Structures are given as structure tokens and as C-alpha cells.
Amino acid sequence: AQTVTQSQPEMSVQEAETVTLSCTYDTSENNYYLFWYKQPPSRQMILVIRQEAYKQQNATENRFSVNFQKAAKSFSLKISDSQLGDTAMYFCAFMKLYSGAGSYQLTFGKGTKLSVIP
């Protein structure tokens, strides 16, 4: 079974600054995806960024980027130029890639509550 660990229950950052959220995972699988989801106070789950394990290049999406270290099983999220709208709960998630099983369930970490301070 896979486990996802987010060791920072809460973090804060000044507006316009950069913050990094940590995530580690444990798996014996070789083919998988990793995701960061954002959950604002509305509680809607919003996909932030995705990383395929077979890719060495770190994914980036505008102000969001990841540092994926496959050997260390680490997947951190960096938010640059933090904005007030980034205030949310951030969940790291793992997806094992089956072949033909018809299920690609996500395993989530406990989340990091990020507050952006004006």
C-alpha cells in the first residue's frame, strides 16, 4: 500500500514571497503519478500540478513548480510570488498506474494549511 506524508500541518508566507510545501511518499511501484491539489475554504478540490514519475524534468505551471526526487521519494511544491488567493489547504496525492484494472485511485496526504499574509 502507498502512503503519503505531509509533515507541515500549517505554514504561512508573506504576499509576493516564495514558499515550499513538503511531501514524501512510500511505494514499491515504479509507474505512478503525483499531484498537488488545492482546497480553498469553499472546499472544492482543484488540481494544481501533476508529475509523471518517468519524467526527470520537474513540472511547472505558472507560479507553481515541483521538485521531484524519485530516489528520495520526495515531491515538494514551490509557490512563487504568493498571492492572497493561494490561501488554502494543499494536498499531495499519489496515483498508481494500473494496466487494465480500471481504477486510478488517489491516495492523499493529510494536507498543509497555507496562509498568505498581506
Add this chain to the structure above:
Amino acid sequence: EPEVTQTPSHQVTQMGQEVILRCVPISNHLYFYWYRQILGQKVEFLVSFYNNEISEKSEIFDDQFSVERPDGSNFTLKIRSTKLEDSAMYFCASSSLAGGYEQYFGPGTRLTVT
């Protein structure tokens, strides 16, 4: 932009009653999921559905739960006899392989069992 919708947004029910939570996944998606999030806790997988049958389920998804895709658009989660501990946010999600396995979540249904 296509989105997953869920109804109702909030459901209050008495212990022992049956509830049906409804979801309309994105139209060209083939994989459907239910997750739940008890307040203050992490999101937990309940069940996945593909090709008109359950493809995987978690330990949480016991005999009181069932899922159905009654027509080409709706995807429902039924809880037969609700318990206090079923109070949670329930999220529906859908995905397609063409979309790179990304799961798109609905806004959730907050279930309160009294």
C-alpha cells in the same frame, strides 16, 4: 470549461435513513470515483467505477454503500442506513486516459447525519 457537478450541496438526514448523492461527471470521461473527507481530516478513497462496474473499493465501502450509473450522465452514491460517522464531505471525481489520468473533482456534498 466542462466540470463535474454534484447535488445536493448539503444534505441533512437522520440516522438510519437512506441517502442518495448525485454526480454528473464530465461527459467524455470513463472513470468515476467517490471520495469522502471527514471534517479536518484527509480525503479518503471510497470506490472507483469503470465500464459499468466497480473496479476497486476501499475498506470504508462496506455493504451499506452502493454506486450506480443509471443513465449515460448520472453517477450516484447510495448509503442505505446512515450512521453518525458517515457525516462528511463526499466528492465525486471523473477522469479519462486521454486527459492524462487527472481527476476532476466536483464541489462536494456535505452530508450531516443527526
